[in-house]
Amino acid sequence: MILTQAVIVFLCLGLIHTGFGQDCPSRQEMQSSLKQVQKLLSTHESTYLQSLRTLRKRLNLLQSTAVLANNGTCPKLDTPANSRKLGRVMSPGHEVYFICDAGYELVGTESRVCQESFTWSGHQPTCRDINECASGPCLNGGTCVDEVNQFSCKCPKSWVGTSCQSPVISGFVAMTNTSAVLSAPSVTVGLFVRPSRCTQVQGSTHCTCDAGYTISGRDSTTCTDIDECELFHTGQAGRLCLHSCINTPGGYRCSCPTGYNVTRDGRNCKDIDECATRQSNCTRDQMCINTYGGFQCVHVECPRLRNSTYSKTSPLRCERNPCSVDNKMCPQAPNSISHHFLSVVSNLSAPRTMFRVSALRPIGDTLRFSLLGRGQARRHFTVQRSDRQTGQLVLVSPVQGPAVLEAEVEMTELDKRVQLARYITKVTMFISQYEF
Template identity: 30%
Template sequence: MRVLVAVIAPIYWSFAHQSGSTVNGFTLTRGIFKQESQMEFATGELLRITHIARGLEAGRELLLDVVVNGFVPESIARAAVLLQSFSEHYVQTGAGQLYAGSVQSFLQDGRRVRARCNHTIEYDPTLGFQPTLVQHVRARSVEASFDPASEELRFQLGTSLHAGANGDQCPQGFTKDPQQHYCLDQNECAAPRRPCSHTCHNSVGSFSCSCPGGYTLALDRRKCRDVDECMQGTHACHLGQRCVNLVGSYRCLLRCGAGFRPGVDGAGCEDVNECMEGSHACRYNQLCENTVGGYHCACPRGYQSQGTGRPCLDINECLHVPSPCAFQCHNLQGSYKCLCPPGKALLRDGRSCAALERAEGNVTDAHRGAHLQWLRLPNPSHGRSYYTWFSFSPAGNTLRRSSRAQCPLGFTRRSSACIDLDECQAQNLCQHECKNTEGSYRCLCPPGYRLLPNGKTCQDIDECADGRTRCSPAQLCFNTRGGSQCVHTPCPAGYWRGTSPGVCLRRCLGDCSLGGPSALQYKLLPLPFGILAGHDIVHLAALSPGGAPHNRTLFHVLEQDPGSPFAVRAERGRGVISTLRPLHAPGLYHLKVQAQAMGEQQVHSVFIILISVSPYPY
């Protein structure tokens, strides 16, 4: 009962010392009023108290009926509690209506405990208004004692009333009525610029915000931030499952080993194709070969390995013994070419030279004394040219179609003609696009890519590394897959640019825990098309001023694009960005992530992340 002195008996308002033009509650209401009080403790307990004042009994004592309903925290009920001095402001909210609010403080075993208190008072409106719109009550020297045996609560306190310098002005959260007689509550929740990010609850002179399930109020008590059930341990994932935090929720996925990830149904693990997703570390002229649970970097034919992390080295086949060519060998990148002496032609094996003489497109058969010549003829039915052999006999001066010659490489025989073979009809010849040519084909890559020496695989051109894109000192060069751009990375006032690109460090004197984050970091991530859901993209590390990562750090998203396919979770002191759904559409996404060590007020790092998803899976 000792903690209820401030609300169980309104004597401090009814009989407060009047000064100047102020009037206390008894003078204003003549001792007849109804007061509804509510006290809310920080731990969630709520008390509601109704007072009915029936005037003076026998002209000497104020007669009150009091009903108390609710709970007081057990910790307060069992401890030694000392009430502290407090003040309340009484606002005229209508004819015969008052509202008062305050924050009550208690010393509980030497520790300060607070509770929020408010009152609504109704009295006969014909008795008029307070002299000023607002009157302030100051209560001090509050003492109380309760005797359980006699069930008596004894208390005393000194109270005084004053109008204050702004007694004719409505306090914050109120506005004057058109006649300037009293203060009307402002409904902050109905304002065009809503004060809450999610749900707003209006109250007299104030408002409060609340969040949907899976969210909690941020430090400003207005915005909602995601609750990381995985970090806080409030999830229901079983042993052998991995908790993945989602915005407003979480998922339980099967814990898979390195090189594997949970399947779409979450019931099993599937191999990660690092080669398809572009998460491998093979060099530019190496071939990535996927394996179960990993991958292997191999060299194309005509190249040899120089070891892990080093590019493939061209093999000079012309140095082999015996030589691969019958006459002369010419080395090429990844291959070689055989040459023949004048008057001889290279045979179909690509190595040997034939004893044939070539003159103006004619080939002479020295044994039979006849000429064989390729003629290119149009073929209207096929829409492309074809070749056929004709033999010319000098003795008979005749030209006949010959059927005994074989079609050259890249052609197929049809009747007596050699039709160009469209190699592009075959599957998987080229990674991107196949273009048929006469007698052969060639692979094409999209803009911003180069063809690797194997002639089939496309590799992104790093325009930032080769100097094609030059950016200013206040910008970072962002090499996206198939292009590049300069991203503006300004350091705010009070920050200096660190030695690492895209890092801003805060200058502070004295206590560095005050102010903004200690570091602002820009991250640029190019991703291929087609990455599946539940795939970890990048790990974020928040560094202390000494440069060491914090082991217990909370990560949450401050800003992100609507419908963003990415989520952030904390894992072993690092922030992990993962995919919520498959990346089946190209696009550019922005995220702003805050890292804060558990139990500390200081924000250690804010990450501004730009993610580019390519239209291609390479």
């Protein structure tokens, strides 16, 4: 208040002096001048707050560097049972990955990061035994028994096979002249044709076939293969195979596309993690991102802008270097740019939240979230606020793969409607060709 009054007196005296005795300006002119002064003060205040923030980051970096000079590391992490651990460096900024053994699935986060406080992010994951019966591998009323890394099916009387997939069909032919059966001509046997097994009971002949075969019409001496892929293509128990079914003599087998393996139940497909199994050809300066049915090698480079420069603080993050006092355009550039890569299946149901952006310690009084770019980004995504400090990227329409979608989420920090800082998060989605 005192500063405002002093400005009013100064403006009035200045105008009287320059106007050679003219009257003090009108009230409207004074208010206009005051708004200009207030805008100038707000700009200086914003610059001051930004300078404090930059100074705080520098102090934290110096403190972390000083601790690292004393060989500071995070405590050693134990390897969960039935898993293996990737990553030996335990300095701040480095990650450790966990991969479960065959037959087990990961519960919790797959990686942990050594933080500047020399503590690990997240919680220690565990590996639990996969319930092979969870997918319902036994068909036609069969009972599944979960075993170590495998399963078995107890089938009803009329069904046989590893998944109770083949019906037991027997043929009954009444023969008045038994010798006619015994003197029947020989049958040509192939992979999909077999002779039946016949027995005589009280003057009649009872013929049966092996599992997966059935009597060929009226000819009780010949058994032909049952095409399970065609017979059970659309049944109550669903398709025999998640992807492709191949008929075989007396049975069938399932196949998966390139980049997938058939699961232990013999019906479903599981993605091959080329990054974890080191099957990728990514170079040292690239990161391997596992996708459904393949992988991607990515390398993040910091932007080169005319009025600002950036430094890489992690493999996926770039931060703006401090701005010089005379560079007025530099503070308008993003303070940081981070990259995130997601692997999703084709035709993912929507709406669905794909990513969240939040501020841990906001300085200003307002956070604003927005979606940058046009075209596909606007057609398939939107940005919504989930709470005061968090915005979320939402997929609003399914996407047919294979495709790559990119979206940029901007978080702006404001104080009294004056911009303090901008943060950009780039999200890249690798969409597979298949829906499973």
